Amino acid sequence: MTMAPEEPKTETPVPEGHVKLTIDGEEVIAPKGELLIRTAERLGTVIPRFCDHPLLDPAGACRQCLVEVEMGGRPMPKPQASCTMTVADGMVVKTQLTSAVADKAQQGVMELLLINHPLDCPICDKGGECPLQNQAMAHGRAESRFVDKKRTFPKPLPISTQVLLDRERCVLCQRCTRFSAQVAGDPFIDLLERGAHQQIGTAETADVLDMASKTTSGQPFQSYFSGNTIQICPVGALTSAQYRFRSRPFDLVSSPSVCEHCSSGCAERTDFRRGQVMRKLAGNDPEVNEEWLCDKGRFAFRYAQAEDRIRRPLVRDASGKLQETSWTEAMRVAAEGLAAARDAQGVGVLAGGRLTLEDAYAYAKFARVALRTNDIDFRARAHSDEELSFLTSQVVGTEGVTFGALEKAPTVLCVAFEPEDEAPIVFLRLRKAARKRHAKIVHLGQWTTSSVRKTFGELLACAPGAEPAALAGLASHAPDLDAALAQDGAVILVGERAAEVPGLFSAVHELSARTGAQVAWIPRRAGERGALEAGALPTLLPGGRPVTDAAARAEVETAWGVSIPESPGRDTSAIVAALADGSLSGAVIGGVDPDDLPDPELAHRALERAEFVVSLEMRPSGVTKWADVVLPVAPDVEKAGSYFNWEGRRRPFDITLENTGALPDCRVLDTLAVEMDADLFTQTPAAAFGDLSRLPAFAARPAFAAVAADGTEPGVRLATWRQLIDNGSLQAGEPHLAGTARPAVARVSAKAAAELGGDTVTVSTDRGAITLPVEVADLPEGVVWLPANSGDSRVRAELGAGHGAVVSIEAGGAR
């Protein structure tokens, strides 16, 4: 990728796999296969283009990037599209800078593109950041010769709740359709009609008579990635329902940011105006999210603008009502209450999975320094000792598998992990690996989900709970896969719900040890990996130090100037149980929804019973009702910090909206600690990170303690995970996004559906029941699938159960 040096006389040796060519008189060395348009760009020559996009397959459709090309001393008879032609040795290229032919060709195409383009730039969202506008200024004629009739369309058409289509503005570059078909694998948007009538559309917008008036709908553009089409549209043809007419690009202030939703840690650009975030765009980070975002990352930010944001501290008064009060007063009450509870039976800390590294560190330190306990756990979800052992022995501190490694992996095995729902950008990489490099993607799951289909994958189906046995028996029942996992670069990805299957982490560990495949743990929430690194666990101190390792503990004790209890603390379930039975007196809870906890009913009882509860929250939650003090904390855009994504890559971000008065958790805890006569040195995220960084490196890890798989209980097993767009609290206030959520349906096998009869099924436990429309899928017999938190299907809250639980099913409405 080196350019020719300045001195023209010296012969530059052409490295292996490279060619030498001339662009506008300048010699350049380029890797074989590089497209001319990119080589020229490296020289600083921007050739205008519309259809070209570096992450999409070349199309050559818009013809805007024509250049003159000479091969072997012979000029090619026609100008060539530089977005489809690759470099060749001895090629001579003349762009618009040195070729009148290329310049005229480009001007000609630009004029043709504009004949049917409406002159509505003044009311177009794209105005001011429009490649058509910009390139027309740079490469077009001042005046059009077109005096005839423009093609018109009614505008705009909603093609989903999020995306609006203005066909008049469209230049038919097909970036959107190519993105949807190639990158996302969601061909719900396509070209319709032909010639000058050609247009982008969906089955719904197609001019085809519907005999039965919408019995068969015509699917709208339903994709988790549809927002990318808006961003890559080079004109204002695809606009965002959320952002439409809200701002002008030149009135926006842009700030680089990192997505707070899943554990991918996508680079984002947050655009705000007058203290309000207007939109989020994908940042360009080739190593992580390339130039893509999922729709949740792009659109789900209004929670921070919610009416019910808690802006001032609340303290429960004598009558039992929460009252707004000053920070000073709130801190005093909280410190006194916590100190009393600590000195009684003790205080547990539920930190939640959405903290930044810096905030998580503050919780970890607060627990040890101010509360003198190891009773801390970030896992606000089902969890196990087996998982804890896996995380502390195999995951913490590692930098193994990366997005890039996934793309190059010959084989990827997904275990208890639904990439499209749980880490959509990981899904895109897996699809890319499969599509471009024919990687084999195998999913150990229950049915052929869209993740399986769109990664050209193979389903290894088993009942929930039977995953460890399936992995253990791989060598005999899937010897191909077993051998493939032994190939260089093979990867096993394990997801959040593995914690609900006894023996599964052990089976993954064993399989990895046997085949040599690398393992990566991909949690669903953005803060989990960072909280692991920060030591927000009962057995772990920052930097992967086991609490029980005296030397490790001593390092932290020295740094912090305190002594730390030498035995492991309680995990989330144990903290909840201890609060419920009175063996703990108080709790500090940061951003945790009790309904996410393994036993929501017990969690509510625990909070009720707890003597003193401090809640750190942005908005009222299930904890608020029981909290004695509520301390408001800042959402991502109002603070700085960093996430550790699933790769173990630190993703720092700066504050976007300044001076809102909102404080990060680390600052709140720091002040609270001072009030309790302890120093955290986490006044700011930077200070917190500095404090954490001053701890010396620590390499030793405990051994993984394997656990045996469960015997199989008879009965129908529940398979469940969270869909990307669901009832999650960070998606609040965004109806456009919610409109593209996948409908909440239950899935059973064809045989079970026939036996049940009817259109709905009721799934129940002794706690409760959920009734949903039923759909058939290729599930094993005796398995029912429910979305974990979509619509009426709030599995944990209603059933008190999770993945692998035994449930009963009957025809809907029978209860």
Added chain:
Amino acid sequence: MTDPLTPVLTKRWLSPNSWRLATYEALEGYTAIRKALAGTPEQLVQVVKDAGLRGRGGAGFPAGVKWSFMPPNEDKPHYLVINADEGEPGTCKDIPLMMADPHSLIEGCIIASYAMRSHRCFIYVRGEALHCIRRLNAAVREAYGAGYLGENILGSGFDLDITVHAGAGAYICGEETALLDSLEGRRGQPRLKPPFPAAAGLYAAPTTVNNVETIASAPFIVNAGSDWFRKMGREKSPGPKIYSISGHVEQPGQYEAPLGTTLRQLLELCGGMKDKVPLKFWTPGGSSTPMFTAEHLDIPLDFEGAAEAGSMLGTTAVQVFNETVSVPWAVMKWTQFYEHESCGKCTPCREGTYWLAQILERMVDGHGTAEDIDTLLDVCDNVLGRSFCALGDGAVSPIQSGIKYFRDEFLALCESNKRELVGAQA
């Protein structure tokens, strides 16, 4: 010297029930495959190369060379696809051929498939040609029945299946890569090349797309050899060719003559201009080939001759127009055709034909200006060689050649609304 007419492909057409297997077999049908299957694929490619058979679909690429691009291995299945999507305005040779002598195409397919190690052949027929589809279907059925298709053809060990596939109305599918997309069940829009079909064609496997007349010639070349074939036509354009003469002539129809025959000779064969109304303009090979005038009566109609005179041989669809026809009107009609048939993929063709048609419509309607003529030519310039495939080039041919030879008529239309010349007066 050969005779003025050299019926080879059209010879059997005179026989009753020429489309039936019995007739075909009685007239030496399916003799060439016996000879071909006894030889090697390399020999067949060689004889077609030696014969200098050039593609009859319009572009004139040497068929034997095209066949030789197919990889020698069979790592992936090879496909032969017959382009029977005849739709270029003026062109009407393949449809009568497929109706009258479908077995010659089937026999050609067997030879070509064997030569290219293909075991699957698709005949993509224009949907509107329903009767051809029937005849081909019947011919394929008869050929299976007689052991000319299927497994182990005539005991040679060679297997071949043929599927007759109906299109659905899109001129662009005559472009070979658009045809492949269409055959894969997609919108018929041209593909990026490279990769060329011989490397990655149908289902991304090695594929050759040939025109009907090209493939139907193969049995004769196999039977009589390349020297025989070269006795007809000219050095670089050998062989007989079906000239389809239409329009204002006394006896329009299909005339199979050696390549290089001139319009003057063809007019003699077809009885001259209808009612002796003088010739005004004509196309040598469909509307995409720039028009000629009475100046061009003696141009040899072969690939070189037509090109040297500033046009193209195209499909030898000779459309003859007399003095009653307005050139701007004819050009407008053709431009409307290209506008309707532009696939929409690329900007120059999609937007250019849209604009050009509007200018011409306005002109013919008496509202044009002299500047419009300049604009027409400049827009043509911005389409020609700038579009994704050759449709755009074809679309501007009538305009550029029409203005080249009949600028005064365009000007007159702009100046004085000469409506009486609009449209045919026939």
Added chain:
Amino acid sequence: MTSTEIFDQDTVAKAQDLIGRYPQSRSALLPMLHLVQSVQGFVSQEGIDFCARQLDLSEAEVSAVATFYTMYKRRPCGEHLVSVCTNTLCAALGGEAIYRQLGEHLGVGHEEVAGEPGAPGSIMLEHAECLAACDLAPVLQVNYEYYDKQTPESATELVEALQRGEKPAPTRGAPLTDFKGAELQLAGFFPEDDEAYWSDVDGPSQTAETLRGARLAADRGWTAPVMEDVPLPEVEKK
């Protein structure tokens, strides 16, 4: 009505048969859309849904294809489809006058139906691009059977006969049926009865124009050079 009610088991079987004719299922889409037209007389949203289900495609993908090709009608067609070539050569020889005359006679424009769509005698009129019968200009087609060398008068008579329920024989083609019948054959399904099959196949195809060159050569004794059986060239075996 949903697509499963409109398209019966026989149609599903035919759709599956089509899929079986190709190495990759998607290739069956064009024939399958013809099949849909043979059932409904046009392609409806339900027809698109049907194809999408049979081929495991999105409805958008099928819509993209259905709206690309002119032979797929997106409004109910008549019992017959009358297509008049109005491309330059046919138009110059009277095709435009024919189209105009038929439009006036039927009181309809392009792709509009005279009569209740689908009812006996109903006719969809369209102007067509070059129908590849230029030596027989001006031409029109009824359900894709050729009626060559038409005049406004002959075309009007033809259409009147169609409206009366008659089925005048085409110049070239099989005995006339209706649009749906033609679409079934385009989908690749021909009469199962042998006699009906061959009666269709043997329908006329050659006019004087088709044979003119061959006949003239025969009359004048002109021939191609004599064909002699020569061996295939020797080539080096690779």
